Amino acid sequence: MIEKSFKNAGPCAGVSRRKLITGTCTLLGACVMGSPVSAWFFSESSGSEDIRGHIFKHDAPEKLWKWHKKAKYQKSLANRRTACGICPNRCVLAPGDRSVCRSRVNMDGTLYSLAYGAACAVHVDPVEKKPLYHFKPRTTAFSIAATGCSFRCLNCQNWQISQVRPEDVRHYDMFPEQVVKGAMDASAASVAYTYSEATTWFEYMTDTARLAREAGLSNLYISNGYINPKPLDELCGLIDAANVNLKSFSDKIYRKLNGGRLKPVLNTFMTMNRRGVHFEMTNLVVPGYVDDPDMVKRMCAWIVETLGPDHPLHFLRFFPQYRLDRLAPTPVATLTKFRDIAMSEGIHYVYVGNVPGHPGNNTWCHNCGKLLIERRGYNIPVYNIKNGRCAFCNTVIPGVWS
Numbered sequence: 001m002i003e004k005s006f007k008n009a010g011p012c013a014g015v016s017r018r019k020l021i022t023g024t025c026t027l028l029g030a031c032v033m034g035s036p037v038s039a040w041f042f043s044e045s046s047g048s049e050d051i052r053g054h055i056f057k058h059d060a061p062e063k064l065w066k067w068h069k070k071a072k073y074q075k076s077l078a079n080r081r082t083a084c085g086i087c088p089n090r091c092v093l094a095p096g097d098r099s100v101c102r103s104r105v106n107m108d109g110t111l112y113s114l115a116y117g118a119a120c121a122v123h124v125d126p127v128e129k130k131p132l133y134h135f136k137p138r139t140t141a142f143s144i145a146a147t148g149c150s151f152r153c154l155n156c157q158n159w160q161i162s163q164v165r166p167e168d169v170r171h172y173d174m175f176p177e178q179v180v181k182g183a184m185d186a187s188a189a190s191v192a193y194t195y196s197e198a199t200t201w202f203e204y205m206t207d208t209a210r211l212a213r214e215a216g217l218s219n220l221y222i223s224n225g226y227i228n229p230k231p232l233d234e235l236c237g238l239i240d241a242a243n244v245n246l247k248s249f250s251d252k253i254y255r256k257l258n259g260g261r262l263k264p265v266l267n268t269f270m271t272m273n274r275r276g277v278h279f280e281m282t283n284l285v286v287p288g289y290v291d292d293p294d295m296v297k298r299m300c301a302w303i304v305e306t307l308g309p310d311h312p313l314h315f316l317r318f319f320p321q322y323r324l325d326r327l328a329p330t331p332v333a334t335l336t337k338f339r340d341i342a343m344s345e346g347i348h349y350v351y352v353g354n355v356p357g358h359p360g361n362n363t364w365c366h367n368c369g370k371l372l373i374e375r376r377g378y379n380i381p382v383y384n385i386k387n388g389r390c391a392f393c394n395t396v397i398p399g400v401w402s
């Protein structure tokens with residue numbers, strides 16, 4: 001079993017050396033005006049608390065290192081500026097600047113990723129850990145991360161790798177071919193792009209996913225869902241399953257807690273639904289931020305109405321983390337209540353995570369109510385799904401079971 005990760009730098013490593021530019025939306029808009037940018041590039045509005053435009057001025061290295069790749073979805077602007085079209089932050093970088101996600105730089109008018117082949121975390125995980133409860137249970141996923149994130153979540157679990165530059169952490173020399181070999185050697189069923197925000201190392205993820213698919217492996221995208229339509233369209237052709245965070249159902253909370261926006265995430269769910277990608281949703285219940293029952297009710301009603309009742313929803317218990325290290329853990333009663341709300345709104349499979357022994361760890365047939373999968377940690381002592389159907393009443397259980 002491979003279990004390795006390198007985390008040797010704090011979230012603010014190097015920041016004092018940088019000039020963090022908190023450019024306003026107005027300024028960003030002014031930069032764009034008169035530039036040859038297509039309409040698709042700037043279709044979302046931004047609020048005052050999101051991080052769009054918070055780029056790192058003059059923070060690019062003097063020269064490219066080995067782990068670089070010319071960035072996809074870039075647009076050349078006047079004065080050798082470049083714009084990134086991967087995520088709704090839509091960074092606009094002058095030569096020598098570094099992106100919001102810290103892994104992309106403008107080198108003399110061309111945008112490069114510095115995270116290509118630079119895996120800073122490599123683990124073999126049960127697929128249930130992602131969490132994916134309705135996708136090839138009892139298999140393992142060869143899980144990789146490079147540094148970078150498009151959000152600034154106050155409660156980030158992996159800030160040591162998500163909120164740093166590629167140069168700030170030790171990493172493996174692990175290009176796509178080596179990732180696939182590692183997965184095959186570990187007898188994993190899948191490769192998971194996880195831990196940090198894989199969207200920000202899009203080139204590394206997609207090149208690996210192509211090779212993985214050729215080798216008969218599945219591809220798992222574990223993400224905040226903050227991705228623009230064109231790269232998402234490409235990605236949907238490569239992934240087999242996703243777990244996407246629905247961090248709240250409030251744009252205001254998204255801005256405050258995560259530094260992002262709600263609408264693009266909802267768009268991601270709708271696109272994946274339309275494309276037939278198997279996805280599950282995760283909602284981390286952060287006390288004081290994401291624990292309003294009315295909001296949960298509205299969120300679940302939207303899910304059922306827009307995406308249908310069959311995509312599993314995971315409510316996860318929060319534990320003190322990062323900048324919210326003084327908050328208490330989520331009360332278990334809150335999670336139980338939210339599960340009840342979601343089920344009464346019509347979602348068929350609703351789980352409670354990070355609470356050992358809770359009935360919401362298990363899968364219960366939405367038709368007959370019998371126990372289909374019992375989970376104890378990542379072990380599965382009871383398994384009553386046969387050929388994708390309930391072993392008791394023969395109802396089709398949504399998911400990918402073999």
Ligand code: SF4
Pocket residue numbers: 084085086087088089090091099100101102104149150199200
């Ligand atoms: S992927 Fe990174 S560089 Fe591209 S828009 Fe998002 S934050 Fe900016």
